[in-house]
Amino acid sequence: MSNINLVTVDGPSGSGKGTVCHIIAARLKWNLLDSGALYRILAFAALQKKISLDDQKSLANLALNLNVSFQSNGVGVDTLLAGENVGDKLRTETVAQAASQVASLQLVRDALLTRQKAFYKEPGLIADGRDMGTVVFPDAPVKIFLDASAEQRALRRFNQLQSKGFNVSLAEILSEIKERDFRDRNRPVAPLKPAEDALVIDSTSLTVVQVVDQIFELMKLKLKLIVE
Secondary structure: OOOOEEEEEEOOOOOOHHHHHHHHHHHHOOEEEEHHHHHHHHHHHHHHHOOOOOOHHHHHHHHHOOOEEEEEOOOOEEEEEOOEEOOHHHHOHHHHHHHHHHOOOHHHHHHHHHHHHOOOOOOEEEEEEOOHHHHHOOOOOEEEEEEOOHHHHHHHHHHHHHHOOOOOOHHHHHHHHHHHHHHHHHOOOOOOOOOOOOEEEEOOOOOHHHHHHHHHHHHHHHHOOOOO
């Protein structure tokens, strides 16, 4: 591990990882890795190409050849697949469930590992995912595990999807989140869990600003950063 600044933020869907990581990366002008987006892009592409979600070899080959990039748009990050902004299409529960399935496959994880590590470069990286601190960057000096109750996470996702015009059911989203949580936490490959040296933050009753402030305090302590 080099001396490039590195922070990992792991946690389940809806815990606020994406929002928090974008704020920190934008404030520090660091690189941002949304590893979950890589799995959602793969799942989306597999569904488009009608590739079975348990066909490890085909999925791994697809992962190795995806034309993916992330571009800041001033308020967030656009996710581009072959030049097309597919960000909103990745936020449906169908894609989220498919992503959780393909993420449990070892060949898929191996195929995406090198691509994820390539984001680690100057001036620093904030990595958002489920196994950033346990598998991808186990030597990271700052590790966060961001959690929240399933009910609060379902409500956040419900509001997010409704604001984008999706007709969704809160009860169905809660059921799907609980199902995904169980699969992610119990999968044999890179299960969702806090790294032993991670700071665990429960965001259920916290604002985004409060979560960001806690992370910055740890960064100041561990990385000796001066954050205005």
